[in-house]
Amino acid sequence: MRWSYGWVWVVIVVGVLVTSGLALVSAHLASSNEQHLLKLRSREVASAYTSVLPDIETPLSGAVALADITGADPAKVTQFADTYVGPPRSQFVSMSVWRVGHLDQGPVVVVGGPPELPEERGGVLPILRVAEHRHSGQSMLTVRGLLGGGERRIAYVFAGSRPGQFLVEAEQALSGSTFTRLPASPAYSNINVAAYIGHRAVASRLLASTVKHLPLPGPRATAVVPFGSNAITVVISARQPLGGPLPEAMPWVIAIVGVLLTIGASVLTFRLIWGGSRAQTLAAENRRLFAEQHAIAQSLQRALLPDELPKIEGLRLAGLYDAGAPGIDVGGDWYDMLRLSPRRLLLVVGDVSGRGIRAATAMASVRSAIQYAAQVDPPEDFLPTLSALRSLREQGQLATVLCVLIDLQDMRMDVTSAGHLPPLLVHDGRAEFLQTEVGLPIGVDTDCTYVSSSFAVPDGACLFGFTDGLIERHGESLDDGLERLRQAAVQASGDLEQMMAQILEHSRGPESVDDTAIAGVQWVTATDR
Amino acid sequence: MSHTITEIGHGSFELRLAGELDLATADELRVSLEETVAAVTDKLVVDISELSFADTSGIALWVSWSQRVPRIEIRNAPPMILRAIQAMGLTKRLNPS
Numbered sequence: 001m002r003w004s005y006g007w008v009w010v011v012i013v014v015g016v017l018v019t020s021g022l023a024l025v026s027a028h029l030a031s032s033n034e035q036h037l038l039k040l041r042s043r044e045v046a047s048a049y050t051s052v053l054p055d056i057e058t059p060l061s062g063a064v065a066l067a068d069i070t071g072a073d074p075a076k077v078t079q080f081a082d083t084y085v086g087p088p089r090s091q092f093v094s095m096s097v098w099r100v101g102h103l104d105q106g107p108v109v110v111v112g113g114p115p116e117l118p119e120e121r122g123g124v125l126p127i128l129r130v131a132e133h134r135h136s137g138q139s140m141l142t143v144r145g146l147l148g149g150g151e152r153r154i155a156y157v158f159a160g161s162r163p164g165q166f167l168v169e170a171e172q173a174l175s176g177s178t179f180t181r182l183p184a185s186p187a188y189s190n191i192n193v194a195a196y197i198g199h200r201a202v203a204s205r206l207l208a209s210t211v212k213h214l215p216l217p218g219p220r221a222t223a224v225v226p227f228g229s230n231a232i233t234v235v236i237s238a239r240q241p242l243g244g245p246l247p248e249a250m251p252w253v254i255a256i257v258g259v260l261l262t263i264g265a266s267v268l269t270f271r272l273i274w275g276g277s278r279a280q281t282l283a284a285e286n287r288r289l290f291a292e293q294h295a296i297a298q299s300l301q302r303a304l305l306p307d308e309l310p311k312i313e314g315l316r317l318a319g320l321y322d323a324g325a326p327g328i329d330v331g332g333d334w335y336d337m338l339r340l341s342p343r344r345l346l347l348v349v350g351d352v353s354g355r356g357i358r359a360a361t362a363m364a365s366v367r368s369a370i371q372y373a374a375q376v377d378p379p380e381d382f383l384p385t386l387s388a389l390r391s392l393r394e395q396g397q398l399a400t401v402l403c404v405l406i407d408l409q410d411m412r413m414d415v416t417s418a419g420h421l422p423p424l425l426v427h428d429g430r431a432e433f434l435q436t437e438v439g440l441p442i443g444v445d446t447d448c449t450y451v452s453s454s455f456a457v458p459d460g461a462c463l464f465g466f467t468d469g470l471i472e473r474h475g476e477s478l479d480d481g482l483e484r485l486r487q488a489a490v491q492a493s494g495d496l497e498q499m500m501a502q503i504l505e506h507s508r509g510p511e512s513v514d515d516t517a518i519a520g521v522q523w524v525t526a527t528d529r
Numbered sequence: 530m531s532h533t534i535t536e537i538g539h540g541s542f543e544l545r546l547a548g549e550l551d552l553a554t555a556d557e558l559r560v561s562l563e564e565t566v567a568a569v570t571d572k573l574v575v576d577i578s579e580l581s582f583a584d585t586s587g588i589a590l591w592v593s594w595s596q597r598v599p600r601i602e603i604r605n606a607p608p609m610i611l612r613a614i615q616a617m618g619l620t621k622r623l624n625p626s
Contacts, residue, residue, distance in 0.1 A: 353589040396593035441618065444592050
């Protein structure tokens with residue numbers, strides 16, 4: 001999948017959508033919860049208003065009973081009503097007794113101030129007529145909202161449960177201003193209240209309000225409760241959130257946290273994509289460079305190896321170089337076959353320690369030095385001088401070299417080893433390593449000596465010189481590797497090149513990354529010739 | 530690859546190597562022990578009892594040290610490394626035991 005910065009936008013859009021969705025849901029929950037609480041509180045407040053009804057009904061029902069018993073005796077009625085009308089209680093400003101069926105004649109007894117009677121209705125309050133025509137057997141308190149006089153009053157008319165002759169009307173004065181302070185009660189804490197007489201919140205019927213200017217600020221809830229024959233409408237609003245500050249703050253908290261998370265996630269996504277694309281670019285560049293380097297190294301290595309082996313009658317020669325596992329560049333292994341004279345052939349196999357270009361260039365200089373020196377001296381004489389090669393000494397490298405000087409006439413060979421593994425001689429179904437004295441590797445010391453050992457060549461024999469890449473396996477002894485090689489050589493068949501391919505396949509470790517060089521010589525028998 | 534250095538006498542040091550000594554770790558070790566090897570005026574003892582693996586690069590490193598100090602001794606060499614030193618004809622040079 002290709003990284004794209006479009007994902008940053010996807011993260012931002014998703015983050016904003018989720019955040020605003022959660023904030024809206026939270027705000028809706030907080031608001032509906034608040035509305036529910038407000039509704040509950042409005043009912044509480046309204047019921048507080050209706051709790052005054054018994055206080056009003058009791059004196060009125062008492063007055064009606066007294067009027068019925070005494071035939072509305074003015075003295076008795078006045079004596080009774082004085083308790084409620086005027087100081088000290090001043091519950092009512094006016095109380096009057098009316099005779100049922102004769103309302104038009106006006107009140108029979110009036111205590112306190114005169115009742116405020118509307119002129120246009122014949123001086124009779126409509127609620128008096130309503131009370132007059134009540135169903136018998138049922139007491140009734142009819143309530144008239146604000147009377148139209150100079151003073152704000154509420155009028156109550158009471159009719160007893162038994163069919164009597166009288167009705168009592170009482171009028172209660174309200175304070176001049178509707179502005180009021182609520183009593184310190186849990187029912188009123190934190191809320192604004194406006195109370196109206198009647199079934200609707202109409203400004204002209206406002207009884208009291210805790211704010212000077214209506215309507216109440218903020219979300220409101222309304223409760224309508226029966227109040228005698230009339231009703232009281234209570235409207236409330238909250239001064240502070242009833243559910244506490246948390247639900248109200250929640251949408252903001254969610255919004256802020258959501259925006260922060262969205263920013264964080266987008267930055268993270270951006271950095272991941274940025275890092276990812278950078279890593280991809282780097283990886284691609286590395287692959288390209290590595291492939292280039294590998295190709296250069298391979299061609300360098302091929303150039304360093306002999307491209308054509310000498311052609312000699314009675315001998316078959318073959319060389320093999322394997323760079324190791326794929327991805328491995330050049331190494332320090334090499335082989336060489338030098339026709340020194342018509343009679344002498346020098347087979348060289350060597351290994352410069354280390355890997356890469358450094359080892360390959362050191363190998364190239366050792367190899368060409370041998371090519372030159374071998375023309376003049378035998379191996380035991382030229383090997384000590386090679387240690388003076390600057391390319392080895394300066395880099396702390398060393399090279400192991402195996403020289404096999406083959407005498408084509410006498411069927412003999414002289415083997416000299418500078419720290420190198422012994423060559424393997426295969427003949428008549430057997431294989432053996434030619435053990436010789438091993439001298440110091442090249443590059444260790446200029447003051448050293450080498451001893452060559454001479455061996456007779458059996459007719460039809462094969463000789464293999466090789467580097468340690470052929471036998472080395474991690475965690476395995478050198479001798480185990482040599483033995484495995486020996487057996488692979490015994491079992492190998494076919495021509496020289498096929499044998500070498502089989503030996504390489506069976507001897508070398510499957511996980512080996514070391515490079516390997518093998519040089520092979522086969523003496524062709526007289527009958528094969 | 531880890532190492533510890535102990536001065537065991539005047540101009541003599543003992544170096545203990547542990548882990549695997551290959552081309553990469555040998556290069557690191559060559560750089561980090563440059564001063565120590567330069568300070569050896571008598572003998573450098575390299576204890577490799579805890580070295581699980583050493584290839585030609587590692588052995589070449591010891592050889593390069595042997596060129597700069599009067600005497601080097603490879604101590605407690607595991608059999609496989611001992612055999613590799615023998616195969617390379619370096620027994621007299623590195624004095625393994």
